Amino acid sequence: MSDDLRELYQEVILEHGKNPRNFYASEDATNEARGNNPLCGDQLVIYLKLDDDGRVANASFLGKGCAISMASASMMTEIVKGRTRNEAESIFEAFHGICTGEEAGHKLSDDLEKLQVLSGVSAFPTRVKCATLPWHTMVAALHGKDEISTE
Amino acid sequence: MTSQDATDVVPSYDVDAVRSDFPILSTTMHDKPLVFLDSAASAQKPRQVIDAVSSAYESEYANVHRGLYKISETATANYEGTRETIRKYINAERTSEIIFTRNATESINLVAYSFGREFLEEGDEVVITELEHHANIVPWQILRDEKGVVLRVAPVNDDGELIMSDFEEILGPNTKLVTVSHMSNVMGTVLPVEELIQRAHAVGAKVLLHGCQSVTHIPVDVQALGCDFYVFSGHKLYGPSGIGVLYGREELLDSMPPFMGGGDMISSVTFAKSTWANLPHKFEAGTPAIVQAIGLGAAIDYVTDLGLEAIGAHEAELLNYATQKLSSFDGLKIIGTAPNKASVLSFTLDFAHPHDIATIIDRAGVAVRAGHHCAQPLMDRMDVPATVRASIGLYNNRSDIDALAAALADVQELFG
Numbered sequence: 001m002s003d004d005l006r007e008l009y010q011e012v013i014l015e016h017g018k019n020p021r022n023f024y025a026s027e028d029a030t031n032e033a034r035g036n037n038p039l040c041g042d043q044l045v046i047y048l049k050l051d052d053d054g055r056v057a058n059a060s061f062l063g064k065g066c067a068i069s070m071a072s073a074s075m076m077t078e079i080v081k082g083r084t085r086n087e088a089e090s091i092f093e094a095f096h097g098i099c100t101g102e103e104a105g106h107k108l109s110d111d112l113e114k115l116q117v118l119s120g121v122s123a124f125p126t127r128v129k130c131a132t133l134p135w136h137t138m139v140a141a142l143h144g145k146d147e148i149s150t151e
Numbered sequence: 152m153t154s155q156d157a158t159d160v161v162p163s164y165d166v167d168a169v170r171s172d173f174p175i176l177s178t179t180m181h182d183k184p185l186v187f188l189d190s191a192a193s194a195q196k197p198r199q200v201i202d203a204v205s206s207a208y209e210s211e212y213a214n215v216h217r218g219l220y221k222i223s224e225t226a227t228a229n230y231e232g233t234r235e236t237i238r239k240y241i242n243a244e245r246t247s248e249i250i251f252t253r254n255a256t257e258s259i260n261l262v263a264y265s266f267g268r269e270f271l272e273e274g275d276e277v278v279i280t281e282l283e284h285h286a287n288i289v290p291w292q293i294l295r296d297e298k299g300v301v302l303r304v305a306p307v308n309d310d311g312e313l314i315m316s317d318f319e320e321i322l323g324p325n326t327k328l329v330t331v332s333h334m335s336n337v338m339g340t341v342l343p344v345e346e347l348i349q350r351a352h353a354v355g356a357k358v359l360l361h362g363c364q365s366v367t368h369i370p371v372d373v374q375a376l377g378c379d380f381y382v383f384s385g386h387k388l389y390g391p392s393g394i395g396v397l398y399g400r401e402e403l404l405d406s407m408p409p410f411m412g413g414g415d416m417i418s419s420v421t422f423a424k425s426t427w428a429n430l431p432h433k434f435e436a437g438t439p440a441i442v443q444a445i446g447l448g449a450a451i452d453y454v455t456d457l458g459l460e461a462i463g464a465h466e467a468e469l470l471n472y473a474t475q476k477l478s479s480f481d482g483l484k485i486i487g488t489a490p491n492k493a494s495v496l497s498f499t500l501d502f503a504h505p506h507d508i509a510t511i512i513d514r515a516g517v518a519v520r521a522g523h524h525c526a527q528p529l530m531d532r533m534d535v536p537a538t539v540r541a542s543i544g545l546y547n548n549r550s551d552i553d554a555l556a557a558a559l560a561d562v563q564e565l566f567g
Contacts, residue, residue, distance in 0.1 A: 001561050002181065002514045009565050022507040039531065040506055041537050064536040066504035074370070149421060150438070 008120035008127075009067065017067030020103035022060040029058075035137030037129055037150045042069055046137045048080075051061035056080045056088060059138070066130050072118055079112065085142050091115075092135045099131045100124070152230075168545050169457065172197040183516025186554040190544030191336055191364060192520050194389045196450070203449035204331040204391060207442045215441055216415060216432075230441050233448030234313040234431070240451050241381060243398050247430040250397040250404070251439050255363045256286040259330070259396035261434060262359055263290035265407040266328075273299035275327040278356070280305045280313055280342075281532050282335045282403055287361045291330065294456035301325070307532065311338040311487040319350055326356040330380075333365035337524045337540065338487020339470070339495030344421065348377050355405070363387050366382035367544075368466060370459045370495045373398055385443065389545075390450030394443035397434070404430050410438040449544040454545070462545045466494045469543050473552045480559060482567075486538050497524075500559075503566040505537040511565065512558035519555070 026032075029047035037045050044063025051057040061078040063069075067068055080088045096118040101122035121131045129150045170176050173195050178185050205237070213223035215230045234246045243249060252258045267290075277291050277300055295302050303326075305318040313331075316376060322329075329351040334341050344360060351358045359380035362371060366383040373381050380399045386392035399407075409416055409427055413436035418426040427433045454462065473496050477483055482501040500508060509521035520540045523530045530536060541555055 001511075001564065005511055005514050005561075005565070008510070015567065039522070041527060042506075066506040068507070124510060127506070130506065 004120065004123040008124060010117050010120065012114070012117045013067060013071040014042060016071035016074040020070050022074065022077035023062065024060050025062050026058060026060045029060075031141040031144060033137050033141035033145055034090065034147045035133045035140070035149075036135055036147070039150070040066075040130075042066070042130065042133060044069070044073060044134060044137060046073070046077075046134065046141050048138070048141050050085075050142075054085050056085075059120075061134065065133075066127075067077060068118070068121060068127055068130040069133055069138075072131045075115060075118070076134050076138060080138065092139055095135060096132055096141050099128050162458055163465065164457050164461050166465065166548050169197075170226050170548070172199065172453075174198060174201070176546060177335075180516045180518065181512075181514050184554075186472055186515075186551045188541040188543065188547065188551060188555060189520050190367075190547075191387070191517045191540065191542030193386045193392065194367065195545050195546070196259055196389055196446075197453050198448045199304050199453050200390060200446050203359055204442055204446040207445045208404075212442070214438055224443060229445045229448070230439070233444045234258045236448045236451050237396055237398075240371075240455065241366070241398060244374060245401055248398055248401050248404065250399065250434045251444055252382075252395040252397050252434075253393055253440065254384040254386070255361060255382045256395075257288055258380075258395050259359070259361065259411045260290045261397055262330075262380055262382075262399075263294050265434075266357075266403070267291075267294045267300070268298065269296055269406075269408055271300045271327055273361035274301065274325060276301045276303050276321075276323070276325040277303060278303045278318075278321055278329045278331075278351075280318075280331050281307045282311065282313070282338065282340065282526065284336050284361065284363070285527070287330055287332065287530065289543045292418055294416075304528075305331075307340075309531075309533075310489045311335060311533070312489045313340075313342055313347075313493075315343070315346070318347065322350055322354045322356070324354065326351065328352050328357050328359065330359040330361070332361045332363075333371075334362075334369070334493060335487065335526075335529075336364050336495070337497050337526050337529055337538065338489065338491040339364075339492035339497075340487055341365065341491045341493055342397065343491075344376060344378070344386040352377065354360045358547040364495070365493075367454070368459070368463050370463075379403055385450065388447070388450055389453060390447035391440075391443040392536045394440045394447050401430065404434070409436070410434055415439070446451070457545060463493070465545065466543045466547075469547055469549065469552065470494055470496065471543065473543070473555070476552055476556050477559075480556075481563075483559075486533050486535060495540060495544045496542070497540045499535055499538055500562065500566075503540045503562050507566070508539050508559070508562050510561045512555065514546050515554065515558035515561060517555050517558045 026047035031048040042065040049058040211225045215227040232248045337386035357379040362383040385394040416436040486497040
């Protein structure tokens with residue numbers, strides 16, 4: 001098996017894919033958005049609860065997709081919790097850079113280092129959208145949009 | 152042309168010789184010999200087709216139907232000659248019943264636009280099935296929203312077969328068109344089209360068969376079938392992309408208004424009024440896909456030389472081998488288990504998503520399709536988000552299936 005496959009499907013990703021964190025529909029979400037990749041059929045819903053200061057008090061998701069999209073969504077809900085809107089968006093920018101292999105200028109801070117395990121996706125151009133769909137959807141939810149499509 | 156284990160009854164051909172006709176089959180993908188199991192999406196092209204296309208461009212290219220010089224006459228003769236090749240291939244009565252389009256999707260849209268807008272009215276019913284490709288769903292939804300026709304969907308069972316009793320129940324005096332796949336692109340199910348056509352005609356409905364998948368595996372005789380329309384794409388039939396076919400019975404096509412207006416489809420034009428060309432050109436506005444049509448002619452010649460019966464027998468044997476080989480895999484579920492199926496093997500693994508499977512086996516040189524196969528309603532019906540689809544062409548062999556099985560072991564190693 002090739003090294004880039006082992007790099008893509010690291011243990012952490014497989015584990016998140018099998019046992020996604022925060023995998024439920026939030027009853028008290030203030031913002032939610034549906035993400036859709038019409039090319040492959042992946043669909044997910046991101047639920048955010050924003051507090052009065054605009055911080056993400058809670059984040060969860062539901063959906064069906066490949067190991068990459070499930071793991072990315074799972075890790076994302078863990079990471080954005082407690083962040084402000086702007087922080088969440090700039091984490092996405094940095095993460096996007098990692099996924100497309102344009103990470104120069106997007107050095108991840110230590111507490112975001114765990115997202116680095118998804119960097120293997122940069123060797124698989126057709127799979128980048130799997131990793132970024134949850135994040136695009138999260139940003140849409142932050143902006144009060146209720147739907148986003150990768151196409 | 153016989154292979155070692157061929158019997159007298161089953162026609163066969165030398166698969167190794169056939170493979171050497173397809174240049175791409177001797178290339179590599181990720182440094183592994185290419186194992187191409189995605190012919191249901193688009194088939195590879197033999198040297199004969201590639202040469203026909205090159206030589207048409209190199210020595211005989213000009214626009215058709217208008218040039219008063221030798222190479223235009225030759226190009227016209229070659230282009231129109233393909234119409235006769237297609238007529239023979241599906242046994243249509245006349246070449247005027249063979250309309251060139253871009254692909255099967257355009258053929259269906261042509262019928263929806265021209266036949267649908269002219270002859271269907273509010274409350275009229277169009278019947279499709281649950282296993283349709285989006286190409287045979289969306290054009291009818293557009294027509295429904297515009298004209299108020301009713302779209303009825305005949306269900307399939309858990310094996311992926313059409314439930315005949317439900318289909319019959321849906322038919323009635325309001326049914327004006329039954330438009331169904333001859334063969335499922337996802338599950339390989341071959342539909343009992345003779346019976347469907349009989350039932351549909353009994354209530355006075357017209358029938359369109361979507362033949363993209365079937366036309367490469369099953370001999371088609373549109374006159375014996377009695378269908379009113381038959382559509383297919385060239386690129387799945389080992390020909391170029393950008394060329395497709397609409398067959399329609401002449402009296403129907405004659406009664407239908409043009410689909411697009413422009414050059415080549417007129418008889419005369421003044422600012423006050425234009426009149427239409429005769430069939431088939433009434434439906435072929437603008438410069439057509441000349442060389443693609445010529446390439447399709449070469450592809451049909453190639454398939455005809457091998458013989459569809461021999462191709463069908465070879466593919467059936469391989470499908471059987473693949474089904475047995477994959478069935479022994481822990482956690483593998485085959486989607487589409489109709490007794491009457493051809494050439495397509497869709498499956499899921501309970502420990503890995505189809506996209507992950509496709510990515511992993513791609514690295515082993517194996518090309519399959521993963522996703523919803525442009526049949527999202529069928530995915531919902533079979534209760535899967537997506538499937539992996541291995542589809543078999545006339546050039547595949549047992550080594551291809553063995554390579555697929557070996558690559559699936561990699562998936563098991565990572566995910567199992």
